[in-house]
Amino acid sequence: MKVSRRGVFQGGVLAASGAVMGDPLQAWAQLEGSPRIQTGGAHPVRSIQDTETPAQNNERMKWFREARFGMFIHWGLYAIPAGRWNGQLVPGIGEWIMNAASIPVAEYKALAPKFNPTRFSAAQIVGLAKSAGMKYIVITSKHHDGFAMFDSKADPFNIVQATPFKRDPLKELADECGNQGIKLGFYYSQDQDWTAPGGAALTHGLQTLKIEEHKPPTYHWDRAQDGSFPEYLHKKAIPQIREILANFGEFPAILWFDTPTKDMTPELAGEIVAILNEHPKLIWNNRLGGSYSGDTETPEQYIPPRGFPGRDWESCMTMNDTWGYKQDDTNFKSTETLLRNLIDIASKGGNYLLNIGPMATGEVPSPEVERLQEMGKWLAVNGEAIYATQPTLFGGEAGAFSTVEKDKSGNPKFVPSWKWRSTTAPDKIYIHLFEWPGTMFHLDKIPRTVTGAHLLADKAKTPLKITKQGAGLDVELPAQAPDQIATVLVMTTG
Numbered sequence: 001m002k003v004s005r006r007g008v009f010q011g012g013v014l015a016a017s018g019a020v021m022g023d024p025l026q027a028w029a030q031l032e033g034s035p036r037i038q039t040g041g042a043h044p045v046r047s048i049q050d051t052e053t054p055a056q057n058n059e060r061m062k063w064f065r066e067a068r069f070g071m072f073i074h075w076g077l078y079a080i081p082a083g084r085w086n087g088q089l090v091p092g093i094g095e096w097i098m099n100a101a102s103i104p105v106a107e108y109k110a111l112a113p114k115f116n117p118t119r120f121s122a123a124q125i126v127g128l129a130k131s132a133g134m135k136y137i138v139i140t141s142k143h144h145d146g147f148a149m150f151d152s153k154a155d156p157f158n159i160v161q162a163t164p165f166k167r168d169p170l171k172e173l174a175d176e177c178g179n180q181g182i183k184l185g186f187y188y189s190q191d192q193d194w195t196a197p198g199g200a201a202l203t204h205g206l207q208t209l210k211i212e213e214h215k216p217p218t219y220h221w222d223r224a225q226d227g228s229f230p231e232y233l234h235k236k237a238i239p240q241i242r243e244i245l246a247n248f249g250e251f252p253a254i255l256w257f258d259t260p261t262k263d264m265t266p267e268l269a270g271e272i273v274a275i276l277n278e279h280p281k282l283i284w285n286n287r288l289g290g291s292y293s294g295d296t297e298t299p300e301q302y303i304p305p306r307g308f309p310g311r312d313w314e315s316c317m318t319m320n321d322t323w324g325y326k327q328d329d330t331n332f333k334s335t336e337t338l339l340r341n342l343i344d345i346a347s348k349g350g351n352y353l354l355n356i357g358p359m360a361t362g363e364v365p366s367p368e369v370e371r372l373q374e375m376g377k378w379l380a381v382n383g384e385a386i387y388a389t390q391p392t393l394f395g396g397e398a399g400a401f402s403t404v405e406k407d408k409s410g411n412p413k414f415v416p417s418w419k420w421r422s423t424t425a426p427d428k429i430y431i432h433l434f435e436w437p438g439t440m441f442h443l444d445k446i447p448r449t450v451t452g453a454h455l456l457a458d459k460a461k462t463p464l465k466i467t468k469q470g471a472g473l474d475v476e477l478p479a480q481a482p483d484q485i486a487t488v489l490v491m492t493t494g
């Protein structure tokens with residue numbers, strides 16, 4: 001049984017993340033086949049990545065590398081229109097509705113008085129992440145629409161000052177994460193801001209209803225958006241970055257930047273880096289811009305064929321086709337696909353940041369709750385084979401690059417195989433069986449001495465018969481797969 005390709009990405013990545021137009025050189029989301037986000041070059045301000053020793057880096061990144069599985073939360077005013085504007089379905093990802101429907105600033109800001117998510121419960125959301133087996137949460141503190149989901153003194157367009165809700169969900173989540181032992185991180189759209197004068201704007205091209213109104217070089221569609229980018233940065237973004245780094249106790253553990261643009265020069269980025277350097281435990285991604293590579297690669301809506309050897313990385317993905325809530329988007333991936341993605345990612349040494357999009361009421365859509373709880377059941381039994389493990393010692397099991405077919409960028413196409421994956425511990429090799437091989441699992445070559453084997457779900461650890469075959473071995477298995485999604489075979493090694 002082969003996992004459907006849909007599970008990994010939607011009929012071509014562009015569907016979920018939107019085609020890019022404007023400055024093609026300025027890659028702004030790490031999509032499959034897109035040019036790498038420009039990093040390297042001189043750093044006006046040296047970042048922690050430039051100054052720390054490998055030992056210090058290992059210490060700082062330890063919890064992240066062991067976590068493997070996190071919750072991404074896209075939540076904000078865009079949950080109110082939920083993909084429709086003036087009764088019209090708006091194409092593309094939900095959190096981009098202001099841009100895709102060319103909504104004027106004043107009209108979009110008028111959503112704030114209608115935002116009153118009284119059914120929001122930090123305890124429930126953190127509890128859901130925990131029951132799913134997730135170790136950290138990254139929530140949108142401010143997305144491209146410029147609305148802050150926290151109490152900001154720097155700008156009144158925020159959930160405490162501009163809505164009847166008047167509560168600070170980031171504060172409530174920070175307290176709850178502290179209580180439940182979950183790490184909390186913040187997504188912050190440092191470049192794009194469609195409601196602040198001078199904020200940057202990109203475009204999703206064909207997914208924009210009135211693209212002709214989005215004129216280069218700013219791609220603004222309302223004169224109220226015009227202004228100086230450095231001024232926007234100094235008046236709003238940098239003060240807010242200071243606020244989210246200072247006002248939430250031990251959090252954030254992660255800062256998740258997004259869509260760097262050409263406006264973010266190394267000098268301007270350096271000003272932000274100087275603030276980040278004041279938080280030596282902080283982990284931040286590769287999307288700040290201005291030539292800074294940060295700590296993590298962030299492949300979006302896809303899983304890199306071989307991971308990113310030598311780099312920490314995190315594949316972020318939607319459960320359906322949108323990050324922000326859209327009422328008409330019911331194209332949810334199956335739990336089987338989501339779990340096999342997690343296992344595939346862990347086998348390549350990465351993390352899985354899986355998204356939820358709460359509704360305007362504050363509740364999490366039930367298809368997302370169901371899938372997370374089912375993933376949690378599997379991890380409750382098999383978590384040992386995911387958390388704090390190392391990548392596979394094999395590699396070929398994930399698939400191979402075609403010698404004939406080319407991908408969109410003209411490179412050899414990667415053809416994945418979905419029979420099994422492997423993760424590693426100092427004294428164990430875990431084989432995650434997706435396709436049950438029958439009563440015998442065979443390995444041609446094994447790079448360690450195997451001393452025993454059992455199924456992870458078998459609490460009695462009933463020994464399985466192993467037979468050495470030259471450099472490889474055979475492991476005897478029960479006729480039926482104990483778990484249809486993935487059964488973990490543990491091989492103890494000496």
Ligand code: GLC
Pocket residue numbers: 017028029074093095096258259300316323
């Ligand atoms: C893209 C989208 C943004 C989304 C992000 C998640 O950059 O523009 O809306 O939040 O991907 O990775």
